[in-house]
Amino acid sequence: MKALYDVPAPAKLNLFLHVVGKRPDGYHLLQSLFVLIDWADTLHFDRRDDGALHRHDRGDALPADDLCLRAARALQQASGCGFGADIHIEKRLPSGAGMGGGSSDAASTLLALNRLWGLNWSRQRLLPIALQLGADVPFFVGGRNAFVEGIGEVLTPLDVPELRLAVVKPAASIGTKEIFSSPLLQRSESVAIVAGFPAANGRRSEDSPATDFPSDEANSSGERKGSICRDHQMQEILVQQLYEGWGRNDLQPPAEAASREVSTALEWLQTRYENSRMTGSGSAVFAIVRPSRIATQTAVQNAAQEKDTVTGLESNLKATPEGEFQELPDGWVGRMCRSLSVHPLRGWAED
Numbered sequence: 219m220k221a222l223y224d225v226p227a228p229a230k231l232n233l234f235l236h237v238v239g240k241r242p243d244g245y246h247l248l249q250s251l252f253v254l255i256d257w258a259d260t261l262h263f264d265r266r267d268d269g270a271l272h273r274h275d276r277g278d279a280l281p282a283d284d285l286c287l288r289a290a291r292a293l294q295q296a297s298g299c300g301f302g303a304d305i306h307i308e309k310r311l312p313s314g315a316g317m318g319g320g321s322s323d324a325a326s327t328l329l330a331l332n333r334l335w336g337l338n339w340s341r342q343r344l345l346p347i348a349l350q351l352g353a354d355v356p357f358f359v360g361g362r363n364a365f366v367e368g369i370g371e372v373l374t375p376l377d378v379p380e381l382r383l384a385v386v387k388p389a390a391s392i393g394t395k396e397i398f399s400s401p402l403l404q405r406s407e408s409v410a411i412v413a414g415f416p417a418a419n420g421r422r423s424e425d426s427p428a429t430d431f432p433s434d435e436a437n438s439s440g441e442r443k444g445s446i447c448r449d450h451q452m453q454e455i456l457v458q459q460l461y462e463g464w465g466r467n468d469l470q471p472p473a474e475a476a477s478r479e480v481s482t483a484l485e486w487l488q489t490r491y492e493n494s495r496m497t498g499s500g501s502a503v504f505a506i507v508r509p510s511r512i513a514t515q516t517a518v519q520n521a522a523q524e525k526d527t528v529t530g531l532e533s534n535l536k537a538t539p540e541g542e543f544q545e546l547p548d549g550w551v552g553r554m555c556r557s558l559s560v561h562p563l564r565g566w567a568e569d
Contacts, residue, residue, distance in 0.1 A: 220265050253557045254561055262305075493505050
């Protein structure tokens with residue numbers, strides 16, 4: 219195999235993100251629900267026989283030693299492989315969004331080069347390398363929606379019904395360090411987890427202990443063997459609870475304090491879809507779109523444009539056939555997305 223083209227690297231959204239503690243080394247402990255979406259970067263790989271690794275940016279220049287190159291180098295060193303690669307990146311995901319774009323690129327690089335170089339390593343063998351690159355990278359290598367714990371490295375695969383999601387990234391980007399060091403950052407009480415998420419998954423009532431999740435032992439890379447929320451009715455209950463405002467993103471208050479644009483985007487989506495939340499450490503925000511709202515949106519698009527009374531922005535948020543939103547403020551990007559049940563490259567490594 220000489221090349222692999224059109225390799226997707228999808229983004230993720232945090233449907234909720236609760237900060238539940240802090241480790242002695244300063245890292246915050248999280249509980250979150252990561253969901254893959256169909257907004258993605260595209261990568262192309264050409265094998266080199268000289269062992270060299272080069273990245274070529276098809277768009278805005280990326281940092282000189284980004285996660286893709288670090289992923290390629292880590293796999294090369296761990297495997298002792300003599301091949302190299304030319305890595306071409308078409309960035310479609312916004313940076314500084316909290317959507318895991320860089321981590322997803324790194325994961326797709328590991329999966330693609332594992333195939334291109336003929337290594338055929340299992341997923342379990344790739345996951346420790348992924349974890350060395352960053353806490354979000356194992357999620358994308360794992361390839362399934364997941365309940366996430368620890369600093370992001372402990373994964374419990376989770377079935378989530380397909381969602382329509384309106385995603386908007388304002389121009390502002392906020393440093394993760396700034397968010398986690400903010401005095402506005404508060405921890406979620408463990409009861410908030412129990413009162414909503416496990417109940418929605420058909421486990422126990424609100425007085426259940428916070429640790430009442432599947433007791434499967436995590437493997438060496440943190441991915442649990444079990445899966446929860448397989449029952450379709452329970453999945454729908456979970457989505458309904460999220461739509462009605464259960465849970466939150468504990469990083470959102472400091473992000474809103476740091477950037478008025480985050481608040482404006484949240485208010486805009488709240489007005490249109492009756493829910494809104496920030497993903498990750500921001501600044502991208504999203505709304506879960508009910509099917510009834512999609513029909514309403516179509517009717518609105520055929521009507522005269524009106525100003526949103528909350529934000530002053532155009533309320534007629536049109537989307538192109540590709541799903542990209544039009545009529546956004548300068549520097550903003552957004553699109554209508556669907557959640558993915560599995561990563562497009564899930565079959566590229568054996569479990």
